[in-house]
Amino acid sequence: MEIIMSILAGILFTTGVYNLLQKQLLRIVIGTALISHGAHLFILTMGKLKRGAPPILEYGVSEYTDPLPQALILTSIVISFGVTSFLLVLAYRASKENNTDNMDQMRGTENE
Numbered sequence: 001m002e003i004i005m006s007i008l009a010g011i012l013f014t015t016g017v018y019n020l021l022q023k024q025l026l027r028i029v030i031g032t033a034l035i036s037h038g039a040h041l042f043i044l045t046m047g048k049l050k051r052g053a054p055p056i057l058e059y060g061v062s063e064y065t066d067p068l069p070q071a072l073i074l075t076s077i078v079i080s081f082g083v084t085s086f087l088l089v090l091a092y093r094a095s096k097e098n099n100t101d102n103m104d105q106m107r108g109t110e111n112e
Helices: 004-020 026-046 070-097 105-106
Strands: none
Touching: 004 026, 026 070, 070 105
16 A cells, blocks of 8 residues: 555656646646645655554553654645645736736746
8 A cells, every 4th residue: 555655646746846847837836736745645655554543542552553644744734735825826916917827928038
C-alpha cells in the first residue's frame, strides 16, 4: 500500500510542477495546490499506513496508530488552504488590473 501511495504522491508532485511552469495564473495556483496535496500524502505514507487501536494507553494494547502524522497533515491542510486562498485572490486582482492572466503579457515580454 505504501508503494501505491508513494507513486500517487509522485504523480501529484509531477503534475504540480508541470502546472507551476505554465503561463496562466490559475494553472500556477492549481500547481501549488497539487504540490501541497502530494506533500500531505507523502507525510501520511512516511508515518506508515497501519491499522490499530486508538492511541490510548490501556493494558493489553500493543498495536496502536501513531497520531503525529495525522496532526502534521491537519496543520498542513490549514496552511495550504490559507496559501491557496491568498494566491487565488492575488491572481484575481492581478488579472483584473492587467486584463489578462498570461504571465508573459503581465511582464511585457511577449513577442508581438
